Amino acid sequence: MKVTTNRSPENTRQRILDAAFDEFHKNGFQGGSLNRIVGGAGTTKGAVFHHFKGKKDLGYAVVREIIHPHFNQQWSDPLAYSTDPITDLKRIFRQGAKKKIADGGLVHGCPVNNLAQEMSPLDEKFRKSLEKIYVAWRETVAAAFARGIKAGKVRKDVSPPKVAAFIVAAQAGMAGTAKNSQDEELLLQMSHALFDYLDSLKP
Amino acid sequence: MKVTTNRSPENTRQRILDAAFDEFHKNGFQGGSLNRIVGGAGTTKGAVFHHFKGKKDLGYAVVREIIHPHFNQQWSDPLAYSTDPITDLKRIFRQGAKKKIADGGLVHGCPVNNLAQEMSPLDEKFRKSLEKIYVAWRETVAAAFARGIKAGKVRKDVSPPKVAAFIVAAQAGMAGTAKNSQDEELLLQMSHALFDYLDSLKP
DNA sequence: TTGACGACATACCGACTGGTCTGTATTGAT
DNA sequence: ATCAATACAGACCAGTCGGTATGTCGTCAA
Numbered sequence: 001m002k003v004t005t006n007r008s009p010e011n012t013r014q015r016i017l018d019a020a021f022d023e024f025h026k027n028g029f030q031g032g033s034l035n036r037i038v039g040g041a042g043t044t045k046g047a048v049f050h051h052f053k054g055k056k057d058l059g060y061a062v063v064r065e066i067i068h069p070h071f072n073q074q075w076s077d078p079l080a081y082s083t084d085p086i087t088d089l090k091r092i093f094r095q096g097a098k099k100k101i102a103d104g105g106l107v108h109g110c111p112v113n114n115l116a117q118e119m120s121p122l123d124e125k126f127r128k129s130l131e132k133i134y135v136a137w138r139e140t141v142a143a144a145f146a147r148g149i150k151a152g153k154v155r156k157d158v159s160p161p162k163v164a165a166f167i168v169a170a171q172a173g174m175a176g177t178a179k180n181s182q183d184e185e186l187l188l189q190m191s192h193a194l195f196d197y198l199d200s201l202k203p
Numbered sequence: 204m205k206v207t208t209n210r211s212p213e214n215t216r217q218r219i220l221d222a223a224f225d226e227f228h229k230n231g232f233q234g235g236s237l238n239r240i241v242g243g244a245g246t247t248k249g250a251v252f253h254h255f256k257g258k259k260d261l262g263y264a265v266v267r268e269i270i271h272p273h274f275n276q277q278w279s280d281p282l283a284y285s286t287d288p289i290t291d292l293k294r295i296f297r298q299g300a301k302k303k304i305a306d307g308g309l310v311h312g313c314p315v316n317n318l319a320q321e322m323s324p325l326d327e328k329f330r331k332s333l334e335k336i337y338v339a340w341r342e343t344v345a346a347a348f349a350r351g352i353k354a355g356k357v358r359k360d361v362s363p364p365k366v367a368a369f370i371v372a373a374q375a376g377m378a379g380t381a382k383n384s385q386d387e388e389l390l391l392q393m394s395h396a397l398f399d400y401l402d403s404l405k406p
Numbered sequence: 407t408t409g410a411c412g413a414c415a416t417a418c419c420g421a422c423t424g425g426t427c428t429g430t431a432t433t434g435a436t
Numbered sequence: 437a438t439c440a441a442t443a444c445a446g447a448c449c450a451g452t453c454g455g456t457a458t459g460t461c462g463t464c465a466a
Binding site: 026027028030031107108109113114116117118120121122127130131134159161162163165166168169170171172173174176177178179180181182186189190192193194196197200 | 385399
C-alpha cells in the first residue's frame with residue numbers, strides 16, 4: 001500500500017481547495033481566476049473539472065470544507081462549554097486579533113465576511129452556506145450567555161439571542177472596518193469599546 | 204442659452220454615473236460590466252471613455268460624486284449639530300433601517316461597505332477614498348458625543364473616539380449580517396441590542 | 407495479459423471583458 | 437460662414453474568462 005507518489009486524488013483535490021481558498025480570499029469569488037488556481041495548485045483545468053462541477057461548485061466546497069471547519073476551530077470550539085462568556089469572549093477576541101495581525105489577515109479580511117458580502121446577493125447557495133456559519137456562531141454565543149446567566153456570571157436580564165446577534169455583527173463590522181483602515185490602533189480602540197460593552201453585561 | 208436637448212455633457216455624465224452606481228452596487232466592481240453600464244445609461248462606450256479614463260476612474264468618481272454625498276446626507280448631516288447623540292443616533296438608525304427595508308437596500312447592502320470589502324485590498328485609491336467616508340462618519344459621531352458630554356446627556360467617562368469607532372463598526376457589521384441573513388427580525392434584534400448599548404452610555 | 411475505469415493533461419471553444427480607433431454631428435468662438 | 441474643439445456613436449481589438457472534448461497514463465480486477 002503506497003502512501004503517495006504523484007497519483008493521489010485526495011491530495012490533488014486538497015491542493016485545489018487550498019489554492020482556491022487563497023485565490024478567493026485575495027481576489028474574491030468573481031475576481032478569482034481558475035487559471036490562477038490551477039497554477040497555484042500545480043495542476044490543470046482537467047483536474048479541477050474532474051473533482052468539481054465548475055467554479056461555483058468549487059466555491060461551495062471551499063466554504064464547506066475549508067472555511068467552515070477553520071472558523072469553528074478558531075471561534076466556536078473555544079466557547080463550546082464556557083460558563084463565563086464575557087471573560088472567554090474577551091480572551092478569544094484578543095487571540096483572534098493578534099493572529100489576524102500576525103499573519104497579515106488584516107489585509108484581506110475575514111474570509112466568511114468577504115464571501116458573504118460579495119456573493120450572498122448573487123447566489124442563494126452561497127448565501128445559505130455562509131449563513132450557516134453565522135447562525136452557528138450566533139447560537140454558540142447565545143448558548144454560552146445562557147449558561148453564563150445560570151452560573152451567575154452574566155446579568156439575568158440580558159437576552160442571549162439579542163446580545164449574541166449584536167456581538168457577531170459587531171465582530172464582523174470590526175474586522176471589516178479594520179481591514180479597510182489598515183490601522184491596528186483603530187482595531188484596538190474598537191476592541192476596547194467592545195470589552196466595555198461586554199463588561200456592562202456583568203451582574 | 205438652451206437648457207438641454209440631447210447634447211448635454213453633464214446630463215450624459217450623470218446618467219453614466221448613476222448607471223455605474225447601480226451596476227457596482229448589484230454586481231460589485233469587478234463583477235460589474237461596462238457593457239451593462241452603457242446599456243443602463245442609454246449611451247455607448249465612446250461616451251464613457253470620453254468622460255472617464257477607464258473603469259477604475261469611473262469607480263472613483265462613483266464613490267466621490269454619488270456614494271460619499273449620499274452617505275453624508277443620510278447619516279452625517281442629521282448628526283452635525285446634535286448635543287444628544289444617543290437620542291439622535293437611535294432616531295437616525297430607525298429611519299435608516301426603515302429606508303433600507305423599504306427600497307430593497309437590504310438585499311444589496313450598504314454600498315460603502317460592499318465596495319470597501321471588495322476593493323480596499325486590491326486598490327489603494329479605492330481604499331483611501333472609501334476610508335475618507337468612514338473617517339468622516341467616525342469624526343461626526345465622536346464630535347456629537349463630545350458635545351453630548353458637555354451637555355450632560357452622556358456619561359463623562361466615555362471616550363468619544365473609541366465609542367464612535369465601535370458604533371461605526373457595529374453599524375457596518377449589522378448591515379452586512381442583515382444583508383446575508385435576509386432577515387428583518389434579526390436586524391431588529393441587533394438594533395435593540397445596539398440601543399441598549401447606547402443607553403448604557405447615559406449618565 | 408487484458409480490459410475497464412479513474413485521474414488527470416492539453417488543446418481548444420465561444421462568450422465576454424476592458425479598452426481603442428475612427429468617423430460624425432453638434433457646438434461656440436471668431 | 438468658418439473652423440476647431442467637444443461629445444459622442446459604433447465597429448473593432450487583443451486578451452481572458454469559465455467550460456469542454458479528447459487523449460494519455462497509471463492502477464487494479466479478472
